[in-house]
Amino acid sequence: MNGNSTRSDFLLLIIFAAVVLTAPITLAPIGAGYPDILQKFAIYGIFAIGFNILFGLTGYLSFGHAAFLGVGSYASVWMFKLFTMNVIPAVIFSVALAGVFALLIGFVSLRRSGIYFSILTLAFAQMSYNLAYSVLTPLTNGETGLQVRHLAPADRGPDYVLKLVNEDLRWVDQAFGVVEHGIPITNLFGMKMSGYPGFYFCAVILIIAFFIAMRISRSNFGMMLKAIKSNQNRLQYTGVNTRPYLLTAFIISGMYAGLAGSLLAVTDPLAGAERMQWTASGEVVLMTILGGVGTLIGPFLGATLIKGFSALFSSYNENILHQFFSFLPEFMQDGVVAVASMFVGEGWELTLGLLFVIIMLFLPGGLMQGFYLILGLFKRKKTSPPAAGKSEA
Numbered sequence: 001m002n003g004n005s006t007r008s009d010f011l012l013l014i015i016f017a018a019v020v021l022t023a024p025i026t027l028a029p030i031g032a033g034y035p036d037i038l039q040k041f042a043i044y045g046i047f048a049i050g051f052n053i054l055f056g057l058t059g060y061l062s063f064g065h066a067a068f069l070g071v072g073s074y075a076s077v078w079m080f081k082l083f084t085m086n087v088i089p090a091v092i093f094s095v096a097l098a099g100v101f102a103l104l105i106g107f108v109s110l111r112r113s114g115i116y117f118s119i120l121t122l123a124f125a126q127m128s129y130n131l132a133y134s135v136l137t138p139l140t141n142g143e144t145g146l147q148v149r150h151l152a153p154a155d156r157g158p159d160y161v162l163k164l165v166n167e168d169l170r171w172v173d174q175a176f177g178v179v180e181h182g183i184p185i186t187n188l189f190g191m192k193m194s195g196y197p198g199f200y201f202c203a204v205i206l207i208i209a210f211f212i213a214m215r216i217s218r219s220n221f222g223m224m225l226k227a228i229k230s231n232q233n234r235l236q237y238t239g240v241n242t243r244p245y246l247l248t249a250f251i252i253s254g255m256y257a258g259l260a261g262s263l264l265a266v267t268d269p270l271a272g273a274e275r276m277q278w279t280a281s282g283e284v285v286l287m288t289i290l291g292g293v294g295t296l297i298g299p300f301l302g303a304t305l306i307k308g309f310s311a312l313f314s315s316y317n318e319n320i321l322h323q324f325f326s327f328l329p330e331f332m333q334d335g336v337v338a339v340a341s342m343f344v345g346e347g348w349e350l351t352l353g354l355l356f357v358i359i360m361l362f363l364p365g366g367l368m369q370g371f372y373l374i375l376g377l378f379k380r381k382k383t384s385p386p387a388a389g390k391s392e393a
Contacts, residue, residue: 009214016297017207024196032308035195036267040307042202043263046209048287048299050256053213054249055285056294057222059229060113063281064105064121067128068098068254070276072261074132074140077271080148080186084172087186087193087201087266091259098258099251106250110243113232125281132273145272148184186266198267205263206300209256214296216252225249229294257284286352290359292368301367306352313351316344 019026023041027033047069055061072094079090109120132140140146149168168184186193193201216222227235228242235242265271274280287306292298321337321344328336343351363369 009218012296013207013211013214016210020203020206021200023203024199032311035199037307037311038199039202039263039267040311041304042199042206043260043267044284044287044303044307045300046206046263047257047260047284048291048303049209049213050253050260051284052288052293052295052299053216053256054253055288056299057217057225057229058246058249060110060246060250061118061285062121062250062253063118063278063285064109064123064125065253065257065284066276066278066280067105067125068102068257069261069264069280070128070132070271070273071101072098072258073265073271073275074146075258076262076265077146077148077269080170080184080265080269081168082171084170085148085178085184085186086172087188090266091262094258094262094265095255098261099255101258102251102254103247106247106254110246110250122278122281125276125278129273129276129278132276140271140273143273145270147270184269186269193266202263202267205259209259210296210300217296221245221248286356290356290366292366295366295368298366298368305367309352309355310348313344313348314346
């Protein structure tokens with residue numbers, strides 16, 4: 001990597017960090033500066049950036065990444081229940097467990113490519129969802145979901161260990177004399193991971209995750225992944241075994257998803273099987289495509305767009321729409337509100353679908369293609385030749 005590219009990457013990282021860390025201020029005027037929304041931007045940004053390491057660099061489309069998201073959430077909640085409400089052990093354990101899970105699924109799924117690979121990952125994700133929803137109820141609490149509770153009373157008897165789903169132990173917290181008041185809250189060495197502190201914890205991890213993804217993309221390993229995407233058969237004909245590279249990319253991508261699932265549990269300490277549904281896997285695919293497949297910033301932009309639309313349009317109802325269209329005559333207002341109401345509230349996904357169609361028709365490269373087009377227009381204006389009859393300055 002030459003000096004110019006190193007400086008440009010450093011500048012990109014600084015700009016990205018500044019945008020993320022100042023989001024509570026810059027997004028407040030449009031109603032997106034609330035901690036809960038900002039946390040979702042950061043967490044699903046990590047999810048999409050990690051997914052792009054597999055899909056964007058290798059071209060292998062996985063429909064099963066929600067399985068790793070769910071594994072990360074369950075692993076974190078179990079750490080909260082058994083050991084401590086401190087988030088560091090939970091995050092480390094979740095990422096490691098998601099990596100092992102990705103190794104197992106990737107080892108089997110990567111025996112095929114193309115649509116067959118995608119179907120295999122989808123099948124594994126659905127099996128994971130069904131296991132979490134019904135078969136492994138003692139570990140996942142089924143449809144109710146797994147959540148942290150107060151410490152189990154000491155006089156419950158030795159058999160209370162068999163009721164870990166409903167009662168917590170938190171051996172580490174008890175050993176250090178940590179006293180709970182009310183509902184247990186996750187913390188970072190005493191600092192509660194709720195509200196803006198929770199967002200900034202996720203934001204710092206997002207910046208680190210973005211930096212790692214950038215280094216992977218610029219490394220020789222990243223170049224090999226891009227070569228696999230370009231022409232895997234040609235590499236194999238030259239004697240290169242591409243499978244270890246693909247498996248490594250799959251594991252790293254799964255660990256990113258596990259990290260995102262862990263942060264979901266950190267900011268809201270519960271885990272449910274719905275996080276492993278195929279719709280969650282499809283959502284991260286949409287995020288990556290909307291933002292721009294294979295780009296560094298694109299997946300984060302896609303995640304922000306989808307989660308922002310979800311928070312914004314799902315909160316609208318007919319009363320808000322009537323206020324918004326109050327400038328119209330009354331006989332027109334009811335008709336306009338009736339049509340618009342189909343695209344907000346419970347029907348906000350119609351708006352997302354319409355937006356997706358428009359972007360794919362005019363910007364098949366996603367939002368980043370639009371950004372590069374605008375940037376190209378400005379550059380063209382700066383380098384345009386002087387008008388006839390005028391000397392060049």
